[in-house]
Amino acid sequence: MKRIEQRERTKAALLDAAAEEFEARGYIGTVLSTISDRLGLTKGSLYFYFPTKAELAAAVVASYFEAWEPLIRESRKEHRSGLAALIWLSYRVADQYRDNIRIRAAARLVRERELIDAPLPEPYVDWISNVQIFLREAQENGEVAADLPIESLAWQITATFFGNQQISNDLNNRQDLRQRVDDMWFFFLRALSPKNVPATPHVSATTIAAATAADSITPSTIIAATSDTTGA
Template identity: 45%
Template sequence: MKKADRRELTRSALIESAAIEFEQHGYAGTVLSNVSDRLGLTKGTVYFHFPTKALLAGSVIEHYWTAWDDDLEQARQSPDSLGGLRSLSRKVAERYRDDVTIRAAVRLMRERNVDVPSNYLPFIGWLNIVEEFLSKAVDQRELPEGLDVKAYSRQIVATVDGLQKMADDLGSRSELPAMVEEMWRVYGLDEKNT
């Protein structure tokens, strides 16, 4: 294995190890020696790849935003925009349920003591994505003309975020995909009503 490949594998392993720590302890409570200990590495190895805890947290957050590229592209290929948005929301719920790096990034973005670059702010990206899908759904006459797309986008993003938090707090993360499906039904935007 090439040195560059080993370096990339180590870097990926450090991000995943850090995600476990960030999810459990938050930014302030995460100790870099625990990240290295999980992998049987020295703390120096962590510092070689990530000179600061902030850079490591930033890499976890960056992973969050790049993790959606394929899912987003697939949703955009859907013949109906509302169906694409519903499909994407299911994928978000499943990933949040199953992927510690996604959950850690969400926790980091919610914490106020983490310096998150403006292009990675927790809600801006999702608001823009939901607005894009709803606007196309209006254009395709899946939704009524004149729909307040911004208001609907805020409600959908806030509801999904709240469902994630509630699922964590109630210990029902496994039910999150069903909760998101329920959201679409309650809003009257499920497959049966559109």
């Protein structure tokens, strides 16, 4: 048992060290000996876990895809559903892109996937599918206008989020990503509201951010965040 635990720790350390290199240097620029040297291991030890650089890159990308399911499940807690769950999830995913080295490295590797001689999952399709589920719930709950096409809307929200994440990375090392998510929901929630809402809704980014930071976003905070501030 101890040997198995040691192997798992070594494998995790290799993935973290590899992620540091892949994020900084990209797939082509990463050298396996640099990764093993970081941990004081021989190249033979690295090859025991990952025989090729492509397999190591694929493992980093796999850890990226594995990271999301626990967050999706957690988004359902506290009776969250529909928009409340989706907004909560979007901030947690943003935090992972900002703070998690494996997520950041995998994001770069996914962009460089044509250089990697290993099968990698297709990006974005699972996110589009999951966003559709949240949006259908929101539409059934009256949070999203009934005449909006959910498939197209999910595509646009997914594209906007990941576009924000990439631009935030390129310009500010993702340090302003939460603010960009605030802005995204500011505009989307205005557009999504049902037509029977009597006044033009306005999203309070402060309300949304405070709610998500406190893990307390619920349908009531959605209502508060989309309350009319125009005085109409």
